Amino acid sequence: CLLAACDREPAPPPAPSVAEATARPALIPAPASVQTREGSFRFDRGTHLVAEGDAARRVAVSFAGLVATTQGVTPALAGADTAPAIAFVLDPSMPADAPEAYVLEVAPQGVRVAAADERGLFYGAVTLWQLLSSAQGEAVRIPALLIEDAPRFGWRGLMLDSARHFQSVEQIKQLLDAMAWHKLNVFHWHLTDDQGWRIEIPKYPKLMEVAACRIPAGEAGTDPATGQTRPYCGYYTQDQIRDIVAYAADRHITVVPEFDMPGHVQAVVAAYPEYGSLGDTPAVSNEWGVHQYLFNVDEPTFDFIEDVLDEIVALFPAPYVHIGGDEAVKDQWEQSERVQARMAELGIADETALQSWFVKRLETYLEGKGKRLLGWDEILDGGLPPQATVMSWRGTEGGIAAARAGHDVVMTPAESLYLDYLQTGSPNEPPGRPAQVTLQTVYEFEPVPAVLTPAQRRHILGVQANLWTEHLGTWPRMQHALFPRVAALAETAWSPAGRRDYADFLTRLPAQLARYRAFDIAHAQTPFEVLA
Numbered sequence: 001c002l003l004a005a006c007d008r009e010p011a012p013p014p015a016p017s018v019a020e021a022t023a024r025p026a027l028i029p030a031p032a033s034v035q036t037r038e039g040s041f042r043f044d045r046g047t048h049l050v051a052e053g054d055a056a057r058r059v060a061v062s063f064a065g066l067v068a069t070t071q072g073v074t075p076a077l078a079g080a081d082t083a084p085a086i087a088f089v090l091d092p093s094m095p096a097d098a099p100e101a102y103v104l105e106v107a108p109q110g111v112r113v114a115a116a117d118e119r120g121l122f123y124g125a126v127t128l129w130q131l132l133s134s135a136q137g138e139a140v141r142i143p144a145l146l147i148e149d150a151p152r153f154g155w156r157g158l159m160l161d162s163a164r165h166f167q168s169v170e171q172i173k174q175l176l177d178a179m180a181w182h183k184l185n186v187f188h189w190h191l192t193d194d195q196g197w198r199i200e201i202p203k204y205p206k207l208m209e210v211a212a213c214r215i216p217a218g219e220a221g222t223d224p225a226t227g228q229t230r231p232y233c234g235y236y237t238q239d240q241i242r243d244i245v246a247y248a249a250d251r252h253i254t255v256v257p258e259f260d261m262p263g264h265v266q267a268v269v270a271a272y273p274e275y276g277s278l279g280d281t282p283a284v285s286n287e288w289g290v291h292q293y294l295f296n297v298d299e300p301t302f303d304f305i306e307d308v309l310d311e312i313v314a315l316f317p318a319p320y321v322h323i324g325g326d327e328a329v330k331d332q333w334e335q336s337e338r339v340q341a342r343m344a345e346l347g348i349a350d351e352t353a354l355q356s357w358f359v360k361r362l363e364t365y366l367e368g369k370g371k372r373l374l375g376w377d378e379i380l381d382g383g384l385p386p387q388a389t390v391m392s393w394r395g396t397e398g399g400i401a402a403a404r405a406g407h408d409v410v411m412t413p414a415e416s417l418y419l420d421y422l423q424t425g426s427p428n429e430p431p432g433r434p435a436q437v438t439l440q441t442v443y444e445f446e447p448v449p450a451v452l453t454p455a456q457r458r459h460i461l462g463v464q465a466n467l468w469t470e471h472l473g474t475w476p477r478m479q480h481a482l483f484p485r486v487a488a489l490a491e492t493a494w495s496p497a498g499r500r501d502y503a504d505f506l507t508r509l510p511a512q513l514a515r516y517r518a519f520d521i522a523h524a525q526t527p528f529e530v531l532a
């Protein structure tokens, strides 16, 4: 080409005239308030985004990425004088005590998303993207409206078990992406269990060499031709963990780590038998269900626990550390001479009191590090540590008792919110736990028990669904268990009680399923077979 022509910027190709689709808003979770207005706004290739300041610009970039995935067009950031525009505004006149709240105004001339804090602005951007992605195509007309929205609960959680079966960093990031656009904000990461240890702790190399590996049963674990074992191994390096924590933070998700103890520690005891109650050396478990192995309660064991907690505290900026506390059957403590001797020395009468002492000691340690202790509802047994937060999984009773005693609570009852349970009675359901937790069950769970007084109700921080992975060996299986039940969870966690309506939710769900497909999420089909 001639020099003069090469210097010139190539002219942008003329915008093709694209047929527009009209969106019927399908928002999940349903916003607190929606008022429809006259007219509509046309979004297309020429629509610019306007955002001032780093925080608003970050939100605009996230929004552009979402739109690109579903509509196939990436809106560009432009100066404030360009019209028509979508403006993302951090508005200091909005209440600062509601950082997740936002206002979204769609008018024929333009769109304004405003919030006091980047979190609210992000959720407003998600809602706007959902308005657009309620229809397919790069030119979409959305109705004029005013949405004023804020979450019902501050804790909108999802737990992932990476101990029984683990996931790649990319898979976890895909989940974090989806959590963000379901407006979920806590990723509880179950990283340790009888069947595997998944956190790199350099000071204790056998955690990675021994505790991170189990030998699966049958052909999966032993090559029948050669007789060679094929261990199932994996852990997250500290760099990978920092990467995941940062990725989550960019999406306004807090990662709460769990180090499960004093039970669920067979993998640790396999690596370091000296920290077990009996001193014997088991294999890392390859079976599911409740196990016997319990931590010892001597000072070297606490040194180990505290070293690991130090690493966890350094890796995870979350205000909470989950210490498990569940399903610690006490047989080994009853049988162990050294545990019994220690109890006598401490004047502790029985094993339940010992677990309570153990958990209180962890709380004291964590408080010294500026962290709050969180545990499964068994930490109520024998008395809670003074500041503990309780995750109620054996129904809501533990949560009710904790709230009555003035403790914070996250509701995650197995019969309503366990995603390893089957979701339908269809013969096409992949294996899961025998009971059913249907889409409707998740949707209709009410997190705030009516028996609580208004003061006690304020202790219900929110809700969480848990994905245990004993029966979920592959990522498509895990996705099947998660989606679309996560959409029901999102509405249970975010939308005001009075806005929840299952029949209405079902009319909005097809648009959410289309979003799953756009993000390569293999959602379950079984709920729709049964409904058909």
Ligand code: TNX
Binding pocket: 326, 327, 376, 393, 418, 420, 433, 468, 469, 470
């Ligand atoms: C109970 S829930 C457990 C887990 C299992 C789950 C299976 C909880 C605190 N403990 O160890 O994976 O049931 O549904």
